[in-house]
Amino acid sequence: MSQPAKEDTNIITLDDLRPRPKEKKSLSEYFMPPRHSYILFDPQRCTGCGTCEMVCSQRNVSKVAPSSASIEVIRDDERGKNFAILCQHCRHPLCLEACPTRAIEKGEDGIVRINKLFCVECGLCTMACPEAAPLRDQKTGGIDKCDLCEGDPLCVKHCPEEALIFTRGKGFRWIKGLRWTVQLLSFLLLVVVFVGTFCYFKAGAVTLACPTGLLQNIASSGTIVLTGVSSALALLILTAIVGRFFCGWVCPFGFVLDLVGSIIPRKIGWPSFLKSRMTKYGILAGAVGGSAALGFQAFCTICPIGGLCRAYGVQGFFKGAELAIVPALASLEVGQRRSWCRYFCPVGAVLGLMANLHLIKIVIGANQCKKFSCIQCSEVCPMGIIDEKLLREGVSPTIPMTECIMCMRCIDRCPYDAAKIRFRWQKGVPGIPGETEL
């Protein structure tokens, strides 16, 4: 519907002054996301004394009036639990989207504020917010919302139990930096320096081989060569200890997918029949069966990892047809991140089987996580294995280690330290020492 043209463009109305929602991410946001400032609440420490409400109301209405505070402590006497309702300054605030007068804005400093000039006190923000954080002042009927005291929250400063902790979020994510560095180095080593060594590498007595290639080799030749088995064992043992670390940190095709995935937008949704994680095991079985029938390593001819590793150099780029598989499979990223790794990669399938033995695991403690305003772990997981629904319900989800590629994006991104690495036998999850994941 077209808007009626303004008769006099020189007149500035309140509507012109209101901030408009930001539609696109700036380039800098791709590489260095804005800081996420918020207050962490520790329910175990909170005694319900209400000092936070007192100091907050002092700032809001210049008197001690707990019902006019922007923080509310809910005291459940029957269950002996205290909860604090306070704004989490979400990355994508729902209150901001719900506000019909665009009175709510998220500043460059990450603080979500209500501009009282534009607020008509309709209360839609309180309904939209999953934490119910914009609070209605029971005396005046206005809406109170935490503005983090412009970066120095009084409630945090005066909480006698230190149950409130102010954090500006993580700045540089060191795991992310380290992973990209390792991935780049691995790519250069496997693709440029030691061409073709991923499929088979021999230096003196040391031999390394791709486990999927080995399976196909055994199937096609009908013989088991002991040195071949031992050479594939290195990667398998590593996987049995740390899970599919190879996929997340070393695989050159994984690196290509991550690069492509961070640049191209995801616009196409895959049909559900394509989204079966069992497909890769079918492809693995097909590769082994096909190799036995054809008498050569059938999948290796179209393997994107092998294709990349063999493509550089004199015999490399000019092989053309083999290399063409790489952009073709990388284009699957328009649907989901790491689509190839999730559903189709037979190398991942072999490693996934070994990862069943995993010595370490990743756990996410729902109790420590701010379910509604964050869910960043689920957003950043390239394999899509963190159950957002369970987290929202307050249940610690089990991370299937057969699918997890140990990229540790969840650990790196979680602002609440709710995602951690644990040994397989450790039962606790962050937040509740005795609680186990579902």
Added chain:
Amino acid sequence: MKNFYNMKVGIVDLAESSVETVPLDAEMIAEKIGGAAVNRELFEKYGDADSIILGVGPLTGSYAPASCLLVTTFRSSVTGSLSHVPFMHRSGPEMKFSGFDFLVIKKVAPRPTVLNITEGTVTFFPADYMVTCEVPEIIRSIKQKMHRGGTAIVTGPAADNESPFASASEGLWSSLDKTGLASVLGTKNVKGLVFNGIDGLPFGVDNLAKSDKMIRAIGLYGPSRENGFISVLEKLGADDDIKTMLHKSRAKNIACYRCPFPCMNHIDFTEKASEHMRGYQSHREVNLMDHVGFLTLARKYKGEVFELLSSCIRLGVDPVVVSAMLPEGGTMNDRLEMLKVISAGPVEGGLKEGEQEGYQTLGGIAPEKHKLFGGGLAPIVMQGTEDPSYAWENRVALSLVLGICPLFLIMFPAIQEADLISFFAPEKGALKIFQDRVNSSTRLLCGH
């Protein structure tokens, strides 16, 4: 001192279901300061023989540490004289922020009634359906009338049945009422008092820094998980078994309004299998704030203390009396049956023994002085004083005049009277004058 009061007194006529709001006499406040001392004056001025006066101190609701006090004054049927029962948790600030500093409750309501106090008005709700309901049911029902953060003082079935051992309860926390406030409320047909404090007062913001400094000075800033209920019991001479039992089952420390010392506990426990339901175990929870009541029950019925205390709170009876009247032997079922009998009406005998049992830890404090302040306050004597009993009385009276939790002041003798008075009288000259007036008010309360 004007910023510390609403300067309003509500005179509630239960028979007429009406409220008259009169201005608080500034001279009286300047002279008597507040709390129990002003309650006493109002009792004489407006009250009849069975009136109940509710009041707050100047510091109630302010930045001063543990400023949670509401004090009720009435003629006790147990002692035959005036008694001042302190209520802590959040009732004091909620009453002050509801617009009244003092409430005089007169006459008898024609039917069971709940008073809803908010925004300087009192509303009367019929509460016939609450009669004989247990305290948790009443609280759940009343919650619908509460704003966020509101609080309620209610009576249970024991008060409905005119049991002399009835005890009022603030929410699900029970109370220190052991001198018959619940019985008086029962005879007046008042089932509950709901305070919805949705306003506030401009206590000086500079008091916040002063208060923080005071809290730091007594070493209470920072997580205090190891303090709480147990540390009060330690001062009362609880043995190691009781402490171990509490350590094992302690779930959470809870503090009153603006209190850095969480002396209340919320406990998770497993209900023991009853005779006819062997093997059945049920998960239960109970709030602990009555140190004396808990200790008396725990000394006699160690393993069953949580269950018994939970039943006492549900029925609204005093655990100290219950501990004396329950049989030593027998099963848990017998005890629960007996509890129902106690809450069902007057029971002959046992009270004297109960008193002796419950107050064996009075530590030299005269029982009549202990009962003057509700009979439920932890009798912790202050070491290093010439007359511990005199010091205890004075300390409690001071807290009841200023509006500070008496237990907090008893536990932390390092907190000086002058420091507290300086919250509302920061200038040196005024401080001295107010110090004298506070002293005279405390002496008056103690009857010295």
